[in-house]
Amino acid sequence: MSQSNTPLKRKKTENGFSENGTPIPNQIRELKRATTVDYVYRDQESKDKIKPLNGFVTPLLTDLYQITMAYSLWKNNRHEIPAVFDLYFRKSPFGGEFTVFAGLEEVIRFVSDFHYTKEEVGYIKEMIPDCEQEFLDYLSKLDSSAVTLYAMKEGSVVFPRVPLIRVEGPMILCQLFETTLLCLVNFASLVATNAARHRIAVGKDKVMLEFGLRRAQGPDGAMSASRYSYLGGADGTSNVLAHCFFGIPIRGTHAHSFITNYSSADELLDSSIKDTQGNVHNLLEMSQKYRDELGFTATITSELVAFVAYARTFPNGLVALVDTYDTLSSGVPNFICVALALHQLGYKAVGIRLDSGDLSYLSKAARKLFKQIGEQFRIDYFEKFSIVASNDLNEPTIIALNRQGHEIDVFAIGTNLVTCQAQPALGCVYKLVEINGSPRIKLSHEANKITLPGRKTAYRLYGSEGHPLVDLLIDDNDVAKENKKEDSNQIPKVGKKVLCLHPFEEQKRVIVTPVQIEKLHHIVFDKGQLTMPLPALSDIREFCFQQISKVREDHLRNSNPTPYKVSVTKELFDTLHNLWLDSVPIKEMK
Numbered sequence: 001m002s003q004s005n006t007p008l009k010r011k012k013t014e015n016g017f018s019e020n021g022t023p024i025p026n027q028i029r030e031l032k033r034a035t036t037v038d039y040v041y042r043d044q045e046s047k048d049k050i051k052p053l054n055g056f057v058t059p060l061l062t063d064l065y066q067i068t069m070a071y072s073l074w075k076n077n078r079h080e081i082p083a084v085f086d087l088y089f090r091k092s093p094f095g096g097e098f099t100v101f102a103g104l105e106e107v108i109r110f111v112s113d114f115h116y117t118k119e120e121v122g123y124i125k126e127m128i129p130d131c132e133q134e135f136l137d138y139l140s141k142l143d144s145s146a147v148t149l150y151a152m153k154e155g156s157v158v159f160p161r162v163p164l165i166r167v168e169g170p171m172i173l174c175q176l177f178e179t180t181l182l183c184l185v186n187f188a189s190l191v192a193t194n195a196a197r198h199r200i201a202v203g204k205d206k207v208m209l210e211f212g213l214r215r216a217q218g219p220d221g222a223m224s225a226s227r228y229s230y231l232g233g234a235d236g237t238s239n240v241l242a243h244c245f246f247g248i249p250i251r252g253t254h255a256h257s258f259i260t261n262y263s264s265a266d267e268l269l270d271s272s273i274k275d276t277q278g279n280v281h282n283l284l285e286m287s288q289k290y291r292d293e294l295g296f297t298a299t300i301t302s303e304l305v306a307f308v309a310y311a312r313t314f315p316n317g318l319v320a321l322v323d324t325y326d327t328l329s330s331g332v333p334n335f336i337c338v339a340l341a342l343h344q345l346g347y348k349a350v351g352i353r354l355d356s357g358d359l360s361y362l363s364k365a366a367r368k369l370f371k372q373i374g375e376q377f378r379i380d381y382f383e384k385f386s387i388v389a390s391n392d393l394n395e396p397t398i399i400a401l402n403r404q405g406h407e408i409d410v411f412a413i414g415t416n417l418v419t420c421q422a423q424p425a426l427g428c429v430y431k432l433v434e435i436n437g438s439p440r441i442k443l444s445h446e447a448n449k450i451t452l453p454g455r456k457t458a459y460r461l462y463g464s465e466g467h468p469l470v471d472l473l474i475d476d477n478d479v480a481k482e483n484k485k486e487d488s489n490q491i492p493k494v495g496k497k498v499l500c501l502h503p504f505e506e507q508k509r510v511i512v513t514p515v516q517i518e519k520l521h522h523i524v525f526d527k528g529q530l531t532m533p534l535p536a537l538s539d540i541r542e543f544c545f546q547q548i549s550k551v552r553e554d555h556l557r558n559s560n561p562t563p564y565k566v567s568v569t570k571e572l573f574d575t576l577h578n579l580w581l582d583s584v585p586i587k588e589m590k
Ligand SMILES: Nc1ncnc2c1ncn2[C@@H]1O[C@H](COP(=O)(O)OP(=O)(O)OP(=O)(O)O)[C@@H](O)[C@H]1O
Pocket: 355, 356, 357, 358, 359, 360, 361, 390, 391, 392, 393, 394, 397, 400, 401, 404
């Protein structure tokens, strides 16, 4: 097999990237709109033309072995055989017992757009020089018109072994999807779950921002991290491109360099500001007057100058970074002086950012001073100034801060949101479960790694308190029977007892009388056609929040969470164990 260094070029208009790989600005806007329901409706006539949001997501974003296998499947005439693959994970990340499913939209876009361009086929020819022209011609015509996808809703709370996506179609296509689909779901779900966990720690009534771009795993990692952090729990991002592409609310303050770029008052060449009536004042002098009046003698003048410079630019938007010199003896008092001056001019400062030190103690001390000054000057909103905390925050730190008590309103999290330090990858897998109508099983020494054979559908059974109790996997043939109004005693019914078995440990079983039942798998792509408009990112996020709010707290908690039950019906249990027995060779001993 030869190696090739020929650079791959995509056509100009195909996915928002120009010939040399840079995004075309007006295409970025197009892509932002592409995340809305509107886009899909507007594109009704050519629904199959929706494209992945990331220009790298093409059929060549895969492992070589998918293409060599495809060639061999074709050569051995196995390529058109109907196959079914399940995409699922075996263990929730971060020592937790839940996962947030994300990445589905990009999967649908990828599958919908699946085709090889001439250049891509040329590339395959270079990689597999002996491959027959007829196969290359076959690849050139390949598309997803024979593929069907069933999936859980994006943003769902999901559990091990329940398929997130079931892919049905010709063996060759299903196989060619493996790596790309895993790549699209694994990181997305990991980041969304990480964000959801941070959100739970932060609490509903606080704000959580993602500030991770500079520490993210490259530009693609950064864009995905911003998107899926938002989906799982962040309220906004500092990543401007993520705002433009995905419409995520954008937020930001300023850096230490903005403070330290001033060393004296002389450097502020103009300290004038117009009040809300249009009259001109000197903001630095006014702030210094307050400093004298309040006896804040220890504050650093250059810091005050920097705050004034920023406030002149954004008189209603000052979030002062207060820890450059000394938070309590300089930063917070300087901020108060500028905030009082702004108030006198008819403006409102917003708050402060703490980026070092003991965030519990400093936030409480700052709040106390805000209250005191607010009372002294009879200004109500002073005590409500927003306190933003940053600096290597993560789930355990936030939990510790909550335990100690704090006055933080906004948690700005960078590194730990985007890199998922507590666990770097989710182990989603993609396994063949049925071929030509007959179930397939993959054995392993670890029972947990044995695949659940056949087409399956999952139901979530809810208890009387409105929480999900168990996810029950059933043979999809039973769903088909029910759809044809034929009798199937396997489908769970409200108020009717149903036996739910652990797939591998027969003694672990439970009888559930569901009060509510939710079918978890939906057809999202039917023989080449989208079956529903793609939901907007903000709607997926809302759905994710709703889902989390339904799950019992002990499944969600950070330490020693209770495992959630994922079960199979008796019928599926028997199919699994019979196939298992049939597939294990009996050793002979002499
Ligand atoms: N009250 C608190 N309880 C637990 N962890 C805290 C608390 N306050 C801050 N932290 C965390 O402790 C760590 C402090 O880190 P470090 O000592 O490197 O920073 P620092 O010295 O405060 O700041 P810098 O090095 O930027 O000047 C950070 O991860 C921060 O989020």
